Amino acid sequence: MNNTWGDMAQYDPVTWNWIIAVYLFMAGLSAGSILIGIGLRWYSKDKSVESAILKAAAIISPVAISLGLACLVFDLTKPFHFWLILINYNLSSVMSIGVLALLAYSPIGIAYSLIVLRDELPKWKLGFLVPLAHALQPFRKAIEVVLFVLAIGVGAYTGFLISAMNAYPMLNTAVLPALFLVSGLSAGAAANAIGALVMFNTSSHDATLGKMHGLELPVMLSEMMFLFMLFCALYFKGGAAAAALASLTIGVWASVFWIGVVGIGFAIPLLSMLMPAQTRHTKGVMIAVACCSLTGVLALRHFVLYAGQSYIS
Amino acid sequence: MSKRYVMVHDENRCIGCQACSVACRSENGTPESVSRLQVRVEGPFGDAPHLHFKYNRVSCQQCENAPCVTVCPTGAAYVGDDGLVSIKADKCVGCMYCVAACPYKVRFMNPETKAADKCNFCKDTRLARGELPACVTVCPTDALIFGDANDPQSDVAKLINTKATYQEKTHLGTQPRVYRIPTKRGGIQS
Ligand code: SF4
Numbered sequence A: 001m002n003n004t005w006g007d008m009a010q011y012d013p014v015t016w017n018w019i020i021a022v023y024l025f026m027a028g029l030s031a032g033s034i035l036i037g038i039g040l041r042w043y044s045k046d047k048s049v050e051s052a053i054l055k056a057a058a059i060i061s062p063v064a065i066s067l068g069l070a071c072l073v074f075d076l077t078k079p080f081h082f083w084l085i086l087i088n089y090n091l092s093s094v095m096s097i098g099v100l101a102l103l104a105y106s107p108i109g110i111a112y113s114l115i116v117l118r119d120e121l122p123k124w125k126l127g128f129l130v131p132l133a134h135a136l137q138p139f140r141k142a143i144e145v146v147l148f149v150l151a152i153g154v155g156a157y158t159g160f161l162i163s164a165m166n167a168y169p170m171l172n173t174a175v176l177p178a179l180f181l182v183s184g185l186s187a188g189a190a191a192n193a194i195g196a197l198v199m200f201n202t203s204s205h206d207a208t209l210g211k212m213h214g215l216e217l218p219v220m221l222s223e224m225m226f227l228f229m230l231f232c233a234l235y236f237k238g239g240a241a242a243a244a245l246a247s248l249t250i251g252v253w254a255s256v257f258w259i260g261v262v263g264i265g266f267a268i269p270l271l272s273m274l275m276p277a278q279t280r281h282t283k284g285v286m287i288a289v290a291c292c293s294l295t296g297v298l299a300l301r302h303f304v305l306y307a308g309q310s311y312i313s
Numbered sequence B: 001m002s003k004r005y006v007m008v009h010d011e012n013r014c015i016g017c018q019a020c021s022v023a024c025r026s027e028n029g030t031p032e033s034v035s036r037l038q039v040r041v042e043g044p045f046g047d048a049p050h051l052h053f054k055y056n057r058v059s060c061q062q063c064e065n066a067p068c069v070t071v072c073p074t075g076a077a078y079v080g081d082d083g084l085v086s087i088k089a090d091k092c093v094g095c096m097y098c099v100a101a102c103p104y105k106v107r108f109m110n111p112e113t114k115a116a117d118k119c120n121f122c123k124d125t126r127l128a129r130g131e132l133p134a135c136v137t138v139c140p141t142d143a144l145i146f147g148d149a150n151d152p153q154s155d156v157a158k159l160i161n162t163k164a165t166y167q168e169k170t171h172l173g174t175q176p177r178v179y180r181i182p183t184k185r186g187g188i189q190s
């Protein structure tokens, strides 16, 4: 301390750190994974068998949201008072609306997973849940539709949460929820592929897996488009917003963006599409590419959160 | 709301002595590592021999349209009957949404209570007793003027009606209630 007015540590504009970035990633992953699982089921003709992709989503989605919520709770300065947030609501707060959405999303997601995994449960010594799964079975259609809608909400909510702060020009933009929703879809697709290949030993030529692959390119292109829109919006807004573009050229977050988001997250998966079909469809390559997509999305959350908070209007 | 408490910081009169911050700390028992109030001496600006400093009061601006209140999920950050933005520490879970949302970066987590904290114009202590905030009382140059701007006879009302003042970051629509009188080069005229 070498000034007359005191310690400056509390004035650091970066309030939310990597734990929140991981939470935003996990919530997006959970929503994206189940959206893809359900979407592909609606799209497929044979609805009597549960595809490996849907089974993977049924595991990944609840696990991811639980891990994410654990991050969130333990990042509170009063983690053991988290129930306060469940009994007090302020509907002008995006966080409160998110809590309500998550309160419905999490149990409905678990109920849906039980239905999808009913034949797997005994293998995991969870056979006692089978009667519950069968009891839920008649409501499958309704649960599926409600869960799908809630998942869109949860995926976009992670973007709304940080875009609601007008102090930060890079966060306070309308494209952020859309960007987070589509990047959640790409994380969800990647995680589903890994889950299906590793846990359910799907053949890498599986039809549903192939269909999901077909989604990857359009999802990635829209992700790039939203990123481009975000930067354009900052550029044309001028002032503090335009200054935030410096995060693309200087400092550690520039490296995270160019290496993590663009290099690992976009370039590797795109280039892998140029590989000969035989190589491209081997299990190893598919898993490696999926891991790259996941890394890219995690890097994107970190970049947006940190670079976004570093520039204040 | 019948009252509109505002504070005016006359940057002409301020000498950056920090007496206000010390008084604030002792009145509110603020822990060592954090502050509700700082007066930052910025500069020097201009060319020698006409150098000048800026005395920047950094504390809660008591926004009329307060982002910290809008984002708080539990309602721990609230606007009281007197219009002042305050915090119910026992309702706060420590999500830090308000700390992130405050455009003036004056909210902090109190390391002792684990709740969000900031200046509230000494609402529970000195204002409740009909006294002026600690910083206002202690300022040796009378650089701080405080009162109800809705009362046309009050010193603050007369001051903001007659002097050129500015507020920080008005473009964000927060409507801060801390007014500043900018430094006029060449000494005080009043
Ligand atoms: S006590 Fe008065 S003169 Fe001293 S720093 Fe505070 S406002 Fe300025």
Ligand code: SF4
Pocket (backbone or CB within 6 Å): B059, B060, B061, B062, B063, B066, B067, B068, B069, B085, B101, B102, B103, B104, B105, B106, B107, B118, B174
């Ligand atoms: S200055 Fe910050 S803490 Fe104070 S009322 Fe405004 S937003 Fe809230």
Ligand code: SF4
Pocket (backbone or CB within 6 Å): B071, B072, B073, B074, B075, B076, B077, B087, B091, B092, B093, B094, B095, B096, B097, B098, B099, B115, B116
């Ligand atoms: S830290 Fe406390 S006061 Fe601030 S938004 Fe969260 S619950 Fe509200």
